[in-house]
Amino acid sequence: MSKDETLGEALRQQGISRRGFLKFCAATASMMALPPSMVPAIAAALEKARRPSVIWLSFQECTGCTESLTRSHSPTVEGLIFDVISLDYHHTLQAASGTAAEAARETAIEENYGKYLLIVDGSIPTANPGYSTIAGVSNVDMLKEVAKGAAAIVAVGSCAAFGGIPHAHPNPTGAVSVSDLVKDKPIINVPGCPPIPVVISGVLLHYLTFGAIPELDSLSRPKAYYGQSIHDRCYRRPFYDKGLFAEGFDDEGAKKGWCLYKLGCKGPTTYNACATTKWNAGTSFPIESGHPCLGCSEPDFWDGGGFYKALSMPTEDISRTAVYAIGAGAAAGVALGALNRAKKAKATKAHEKVTINDLEKGN
Amino acid sequence: MPCVTDTASLPAGAGENLTHNVQPLLHEIRHALAKLLEDGDGTVIDLRSLPLAPGEEQKLLDELDQGEVTAQIQALGPTEIIETRYPGVWVVVHFNNDNEVVGKFIEVCHIPALLCSQQEDIREGLERLSHHLLEATT
Helix, strand or coil: CCCCCEHHHHHHHCCCCHHHHHHHHHHHHHHCCCCHHHHHHHHHHHHHCECCEEEEEECECCCHHHHHHHCCCCCCHHHHHHHHCEEEEECCCCCCCHHHHHHHHHHHHHHCCCCEEEEEECEEECCCHHHCEECCEEHHHHHHHHHHCEEEEEEEHHHHHHCCHHHCCCCCCCEECHHHHCCCCCEEEECCCCCCHHHHHHHHHHHHHHCCCCCECCCCCEHHHHCCEHHHHCCCHHHHHHCCECCCCCCHHHHCCCECHHHCCCHHHCECCHHHHCECCCCECHHHHCCCCCCCCCCCHHHCCCCCCCCCCCCCCHHHHHHHHHHHCHHHHHHHHHHHHHHHHHHHHHCCCCCHHHHCCCC | CCCCCCCCCCCCCCCCCCCCCHHHHHHHHHHHHHHHHHHCCCEEEEHHHCCCCCCHHHHHHHHHCCCCCEEEEECCCEEEEEECCCCCEEEEEEECCCCCEEEEEEEECCCCHHHCCCHHHHHHHHHHHHHHHHHHHC
């Protein structure tokens, strides 16, 4: 597909029927967390869409975000890469290497200046430029150079969005997020360690469909996916409301599927789509597998006081608090949330490390 | 292709961890069905946008059961369309080429739009048929 060709034209040339295209749009709407009633509008917009040039920069990262995207169960992943967007530079996925790869990046910048989409995964080291370089260019310099001509930037993964694990105490590389360095471009944060693949695809498709960035929350995350807490959408929420909690991973409460709050679940302070979109072709998500949410889509989740420690436990007995919460309704819930956030902030400030005791649910 | 009404894969103990969302969903479907009857307006519910406990989606599908019509579409991977035992209530499941579910909807309508032949495809079919007949006569 050439850049001048619309997506509708390209799909028809590939022998994809209108019916197939409508199916694609229905799956896309679902992926973008839009109501099914939007399918005709999506179809009309996608049909006329021209594929944007995309430059993907990977800095201090583990490639988990790319792994996540390429294992997306959506019908669009190949389409996303080969048809829907023009992925002009991605040093892990592209066939070219060395000088040829860097030349592809420079050509894409030149030909699409002001119009291309920049995707970044990984944090950027600032303590010493030599900690992470690509073709001899420091991550800071490459980000600034490529960001200049970008229409918008998508920071994929918690490292690019918030600094992530490299940013965790004591942050030896001086790792920072994209938004710490780039101040004059629209930035969409798609955090998660890694982000849910369909969320990555959905954000890219939203940009392609509507030619604009989606509505964002205060941390620049798309509200469609990060607008509600894991806790609010969790199927175990009714147990929280009733004050029924698992106290250990093999106790009666765990076997009955009760709430994992006391086992350190960060669902109440974590905003992401895991509880509804789920993982692995919609199979399940961590809480459904019996594990507390780690809060990986929130800033500084690694320094949050221990994954298995009930950091957010209020000083009051939780069962009693939950009973009050049922009685007092939302007010108690808000107060509990504020208490949890304050404790999380305190732990973050103290940069408490995860110890073996935490892993064994030490107190 | 996995069958949407297959209950064999239900995990042991399913049904204990309920969100109690099945009953409200059935009520939503009832309202949508009444609306369809009254003013002809259809409704589509995206099952993947709702928090459902393990086994609850299957419970919902079991409640809806299977009616008179089952159809399969082959377009960008298979799509399974089943009319439930409540006429006008359809379960539409889209799979990709690897038979992974990429969309699951309940459509309350006279016939899911995807089953209807599309104008563009009809036009293209007409061209192909005309070309074929022209070739046959020359």
